[in-house]
Amino acid sequence: MENKTKYSISQIAEICGVSKATVSRVINNSPCGVGEATKERVRKVIEELNYRPNALARGVAVSRSRMIGVVVPDVSNFFYPKIIRGISDYLEKKDYSVIVCNSDYNPEKEAQLLMSLVDKRVDGVILCSGISNKAFLEKYRKYQVPLVLLGRTFDSSVSDASITGDNVKGSRKAASYLLRGGNRRIVYVEGNTELSGSKQRLEGYQEALREHGITFDKSLTMSGEYSIEFGRRAAEELLEKKVEFDAIMTGSDLIAIGVISGLLDAGKKIPEEIEVMGFDNIELAEVFRPALSTVSKPHYEMAQHLAKQIIRIIEGEEVGLSHMVVEPTLKLRRTTKERPYDSEYE
Amino acid sequence: MENKTKYSISQIAEICGVSKATVSRVINNSPCGVGEATKERVRKVIEELNYRPNALARGVAVSRSRMIGVVVPDVSNFFYPKIIRGISDYLEKKDYSVIVCNSDYNPEKEAQLLMSLVDKRVDGVILCSGISNKAFLEKYRKYQVPLVLLGRTFDSSVSDASITGDNVKGSRKAASYLLRGGNRRIVYVEGNTELSGSKQRLEGYQEALREHGITFDKSLTMSGEYSIEFGRRAAEELLEKKVEFDAIMTGSDLIAIGVISGLLDAGKKIPEEIEVMGFDNIELAEVFRPALSTVSKPHYEMAQHLAKQIIRIIEGEEVGLSHMVVEPTLKLRRTTKERPYDSEYE
DNA sequence: TTGAAAGCGCTAACAT
DNA sequence: ATGTTAGCGCTTTCAA
Numbered sequence: 239m240e241n242k243t244k245y246s247i248s249q250i251a252e253i254c255g256v257s258k259a260t261v262s263r264v265i266n267n268s269p270c271g272v273g274e275a276t277k278e279r280v281r282k283v284i285e286e287l288n289y290r291p292n293a294l295a296r297g298v299a300v301s302r303s304r305m306i307g308v309v310v311p312d313v314s315n316f317f318y319p320k321i322i323r324g325i326s327d328y329l330e331k332k333d334y335s336v337i338v339c340n341s342d343y344n345p346e347k348e349a350q351l352l353m354s355l356v357d358k359r360v361d362g363v364i365l366c367s368g369i370s371n372k373a374f375l376e377k378y379r380k381y382q383v384p385l386v387l388l389g390r391t392f393d394s395s396v397s398d399a400s401i402t403g404d405n406v407k408g409s410r411k412a413a414s415y416l417l418r419g420g421n422r423r424i425v426y427v428e429g430n431t432e433l434s435g436s437k438q439r440l441e442g443y444q445e446a447l448r449e450h451g452i453t454f455d456k457s458l459t460m461s462g463e464y465s466i467e468f469g470r471r472a473a474e475e476l477l478e479k480k481v482e483f484d485a486i487m488t489g490s491d492l493i494a495i496g497v498i499s500g501l502l503d504a505g506k507k508i509p510e511e512i513e514v515m516g517f518d519n520i521e522l523a524e525v526f527r528p529a530l531s532t533v534s535k536p537h538y539e540m541a542q543h544l545a546k547q548i549i550r551i552i553e554g555e556e557v558g559l560s561h562m563v564v565e566p567t568l569k570l571r572r573t574t575k576e577r578p579y580d581s582e583y584e
Numbered sequence: 585m586e587n588k589t590k591y592s593i594s595q596i597a598e599i600c601g602v603s604k605a606t607v608s609r610v611i612n613n614s615p616c617g618v619g620e621a622t623k624e625r626v627r628k629v630i631e632e633l634n635y636r637p638n639a640l641a642r643g644v645a646v647s648r649s650r651m652i653g654v655v656v657p658d659v660s661n662f663f664y665p666k667i668i669r670g671i672s673d674y675l676e677k678k679d680y681s682v683i684v685c686n687s688d689y690n691p692e693k694e695a696q697l698l699m700s701l702v703d704k705r706v707d708g709v710i711l712c713s714g715i716s717n718k719a720f721l722e723k724y725r726k727y728q729v730p731l732v733l734l735g736r737t738f739d740s741s742v743s744d745a746s747i748t749g750d751n752v753k754g755s756r757k758a759a760s761y762l763l764r765g766g767n768r769r770i771v772y773v774e775g776n777t778e779l780s781g782s783k784q785r786l787e788g789y790q791e792a793l794r795e796h797g798i799t800f801d802k803s804l805t806m807s808g809e810y811s812i813e814f815g816r817r818a819a820e821e822l823l824e825k826k827v828e829f830d831a832i833m834t835g836s837d838l839i840a841i842g843v844i845s846g847l848l849d850a851g852k853k854i855p856e857e858i859e860v861m862g863f864d865n866i867e868l869a870e871v872f873r874p875a876l877s878t879v880s881k882p883h884y885e886m887a888q889h890l891a892k893q894i895i896r897i898i899e900g901e902e903v904g905l906s907h908m909v910v911e912p913t914l915k916l917r918r919t920t921k922e923r924p925y926d927s928e929y930e
Numbered sequence: 931t932t933g934a935a936a937g938c939g940c941t942a943a944c945a946t
Numbered sequence: 947a948t949g950t951t952a953g954c955g956c957t958t959t960c961a962a
Contacts, residue, residue, distance in 0.1 A: 246955050257933045262957060273931055288726050293703045294643045295955035298938050303640055305683070305704075313672070314665040314867075323660040326686055335704060337651070338684045340672055357639045358651075358681060380634050466871055495871060502873070521660075525812055525841060527848065527873040592939050603949045608941060619947055641939035644954050 245289045253287075254280050265291050297359065306548065307355035307363040309339040309348065315464060316492060316520050317537075318366065321388065324541030325364060332549050334361070343430050343463070345369050356381040362548045364388060365397075369432055372396060384551045386544050390434055391561060399547040399560040403535040405435045408566035409442030412487055412515045412533050415568060417450045419577055421485040421513060427472045427497060428489035429464035436461070439489055439517070458483065469496020477504050484512060491516035491523045491532055498528070498573065514573040529571035535564055591635045599633075600626050611637050643705065652894065653701035653709040655685040655694065661810060662838060662866050663883075664712065667734065670887030671710060678895050680707070689776050689809070691715050702727040708894045710734060711743075715778055718742060730897045732890050736780055737907060745893040745906040749881040751781045754912035755788030758833055758861045758879050761914060763796045765923055767831040767859060773818045773843060774835035775810035782807070785835055785863070804829065815842020823850050830858060837862035837869045837878055844874070844919065860919040875917035881910055 247265075251258045256276060263272045264280045271277070283289070297303040306329055310318045326336050337360060341348035348370050355363050362384035370378075375396040378385065387400035394400075416424050426443050428436050444454050458481070462468040469492065476483065477500070486501075488494040494516035498508055506512055508528060516523055516532030523530035543562075550557045570576070593611075597604045602622060609618045610626045617623070629635070643649040654671055656664045672682050683706060687694035694716050701709050708730035716724075721742035724731065733746035740746075762770050772789050774782050790800050806821070808814040815838065822829065823846070832847075834840040840862035844854055852858055854874055862869055862878030869876035889908075896903045916922070 247957095248955075258956080259933060259935095259958080260931085263932090266957085271931075276931080290699070290703050290727065292644065292705055292955050294640050294649055294705045295938090296957075297640045298638065298644060298940080299955080299957045301938075312669070313659070314669040316662065316665070316868075319660040319662070319665045322684070323658070323686065326659070326684070330685075335683045335685075335700070337681045338668070338672070339676075339681075340669065353636070354681070357636050359638055359640050381636065466867075499871060499873070521812075522662075522868070525845060525872075527845070593941095594939075604940080605942080605950080606948060609948090612941085617947075622947080638939050641954090642941075644956080645939080645941045647954075 245287050247291065250280070250283060250287070250289050254283050256280065301359075303359045303361055304333060305335045305337055305358065305360045306545075307337045307339065307351075307358070307360040308366065309341055309351050309355075309363065309368065310366045311343045311369070311464075312340050313338060316522055317464070317490065317518055320521065320538050321366060321541040324538040325545045328542045328545035329549070334549070341369065343369050343432075345371065345374070345432075349374055352378060356383055361552050362386070364544060364548060365390075367433060367435070369430070384548055386548045386551075388541060388544050391563065394561055397561075398551050399544065399557060401540050401544050401547075401562045401564065402435070403533075403540075403566045404563050405438035406442035406445065408517065408533040408535070409439035409487070410446045411442075411566070411568050412517070413443045413446030414449070415570075415574065415577065416485045416487060416513060416515060417446060417452070418580070419485075419513065419575055422452060423455075423458060423483045423485075425476060425481070425483045425486045426459045426488075427469065427486060427493055428459065428461040429468070429493060431461045436489060443487060457481070461489075464490045464492055466492050466496035466499070469493035469498075470500040471496070473497045473500025473504070477501075485514070486512060487515045487517075489517055491518045491520045491530055493517075494530055494532065494573070495522065495526055498526075498530075509573050509575045513575060516573070519569050523569070524571070528573050531571045531574040532569050533566045534569040535566045540564065591633055593637065596626070596629060596633070596635050600629050602626065647705075649705045649707055650679060651681045651683055651704065651706045652891075653683045653685065653697075653704070653706040654712065655687055655697050655701075655709065655714065656712045657689045657715070657810075658686050659684060662868055663810070663836065663864055666867065666884050667712060667887040670884040671891045674888045674891035675895070680895070687715065689715050689778075691717065691720070691778075695720055698724060702729055707898050708732070710890060710894060711736075713779060713781070715776070730894055732894045732897075734887065734890050737909065740907055743907075744897050745890065745903060747886050747890050747893075747908045747910065748781075749879075749886075749912045750909050751784035752788035752791065754863065754879040754881070755785035755833070756792045757788075757912070757914050758863070759789045759792030760795070761916075761920065761923065762831045762833060762859060762861060763792060763798070764926070765831075765859065765921055768798060769801075769804060769829045770831045770833055771822060771827070771829045772805045772833045772835075773815065773839055774805065774807040775814070775839060777807045782835060789833060803827070807835075810836045810838055812838050812842035812845070815839035815844075816846040817842070819843045819846025819850070823847075831860070832858060833861045833863075835863055837864045837866045837876055839863075840876055840878065840919070841868065841872055844872075844876075855919050855921045859921060862919075865915050869915070870917070874919050877917045877920040878915050879912045880915040881912045886910065 251261045339351040367389040385397045387397045389402050516530045519532045519534035523532050597607045685697040713735040731743045733743045735748050862876045865878045865880030869878050
């Protein structure tokens with residue numbers, strides 16, 4: 239099998255009339271220098287021959303690949319691209335590459351991907367809204383690859399760091415706002431119920447109901463997946479079954495958008511007849527018409543923060559607060575009616 | 585430096601009382617088999633010790649990394665996630681990993697990324713709407729990494745395969761449709777003019793104008809970047825400068841969405857007062873309100889096709905038509921008025 | 931400042 | 947069916 243790149247370090251060494259060690263030193267411009275003269279000579283040869291050191295080989299030599307695995311449910315879900323961007327932007331600066339994988343909310347597939355990442359000897363993995371159960375993640379620790387979590391918390395035993403939004407608080411704020419406007423029958427449309435976030439959001443919704451003295455009505459909740467299509471279907475089903483409701487709260491902006499489009503197509507007025515609240519505040523929320531009222535968290539920054547954390551861990555630096563939860567805020571736009579100001583809902 | 589994974593192939597071999605070669609054979613279940621008994625024994629040990637073969641090391645041994653580099657301008661631009669998904673879906677089946685990079689439409693950065701991918705010894709790179717000039721790409725060939733292009737064609741010398749939409753045809757269809765509705769002053773808002781696609785689209789626009797006997801008015805064209813924000817700004821500028829126009833054609837759906845939002849906020853009626861046409865038909869186009877009329881190409885499929893091609897190339901199979909261009913169709917929705925049926929515009 | 935040599939974890943050709 | 951050996955391209959310790 240011929241080499242993909244014409245030259246290897248030993249060939250360069252030979253051509254320069256020096257040892258591999260010397261070439262290696264100039265490549266990595268080692269502190270315990272090389273004579274200026276030889277350094278120049280080697281550099282020139284490298285340049286002329288278009289020699290590029292083999293990162294794979296270096297990887298096996300130093301047991302570091304400078305690659306990070308990022309697993310998300312689905313890159314093409316509008317929630318994730320910005321997150322991936324946040325991660326990439328930081329990692330690129332640190333000269334790490336990013337391997338992106340899609341788990342499709344499938345635990346088996348996720349497990350497989352996670353294993354394939356250890357095979358590839360990534361220096362760490364960033365798991366976004368992973369659907370793996372705690373048991374698997376605990377087992378995964380055996381492989382010694384630094385693992386950080388976005389959008390999910392377990393007790394710290396399974397991950398080295400994590401960052402997530404406070405789902406129950408966020409969802410409580412949303413529900414409270416809706417309630418405060420006089421809505422009484424608030425439908426809650428959630429995505430994939432296996433995700434811990436889903437349960438937390440349901441909890442927040444119920445808390446708010448309780449605070450307002452309303453009893454939880456299970457028939458007002460629906461669940462499916464985090465997609466526009468599901469939101470649409472949910473709206474259609476709601477209408478078809480003629481369930482009574484005056485507002486809809488959702489588990490994600492995508493669902494909300496689907497819901498709205500379904501409602502609008504059925505001739506409903508938003509927010510006059512029905513108020514709708516999203517969750518996440520993805521970019522689309524602002525652009526969509528009517529602009530979406532939603533629960534907001536700084537995803538890009540959260541992602542970057544997490545990337546920073548994992549690099550710290552990998553490079554053996556001190557990691558401060560490794561498990562963070564950020565409090566979401568309400569971003570009110572046009573799918574809800576205005577209310578008198580109240581600091582609690584800010 | 586201690587190993588990240590506890591065991592190496594030689595340790596496993598030792599523990600099993602066989603040679604590395606044998607272990608290697610069972611790992612890769614080599615055709616020229618291993619005795620059933622030993623195979624089982626080795627398997628068991630591997631399982632028990634959670635041994636995972638080091639893909640990096642294998643990579644240097646066989647000169648194949650089973651990684652593909654994908655470079656896009658920006659993952660968080662809504663145009664790309666679906667494309668990345670198309671690529672990943674195919675590559676995953678073939679057991680390749682995907683390294684995703686963002687070039688930010690910056691030629692220097694793109695060049696750097698491309699080089700870092702050769703360092704990583706990816707088995708191939710898929711360049712999406714790359715902004716590199718032909719000269720660089722030609723030089724890049726020296727590094728012998730299979731290169732395929734999406735959304736861009738050069739003569740075949742610089743890439744092993746490519747797939748792109750027929751930009752001039754697409755844009756001509758769009759302009760013709762607009763013209764056919766009686767519009768005479770059609771603004772053309774384009775993104776990054778350095779991209780070959782931009783020039784082709786402008787050409788299509790001009791062709792259509794010519795066909796309809798209208799002289800091209802440069803003051804009716806604007807360019808900037810492929811983003812919602814730019815679209816918005818363009819609309820605002822148009823309004824502010826009080827330029828007269830009755831329709832707007834854009835270089836991408838994102839721009840169109842920005843344009844529409846700007847127009848709507850200024851109280852314009854779409855499509856009654858102003859017709860708007862997008863380009864690409866990203867998922868968002870359908871969901872957006874008013875649903876976007878646009879020029880459509882099957883991105884996901886195109887991406888998958890290209891992924892298939894690059895694997896064929898890597899694995900030394902015959903690649904059929906390596907440079908393809910697909911003809912876009914008009915997807916008419918609510919930002920344009922209806923016209924009597926005409927096969928030419930289908 | 932430089933080189934020799936061993937080692938990283940794996941594969942593959944050749945023996946047996 | 948299995949082992950021996952050399953080799954992939956790099957780093958790193960130790961010695962000169």
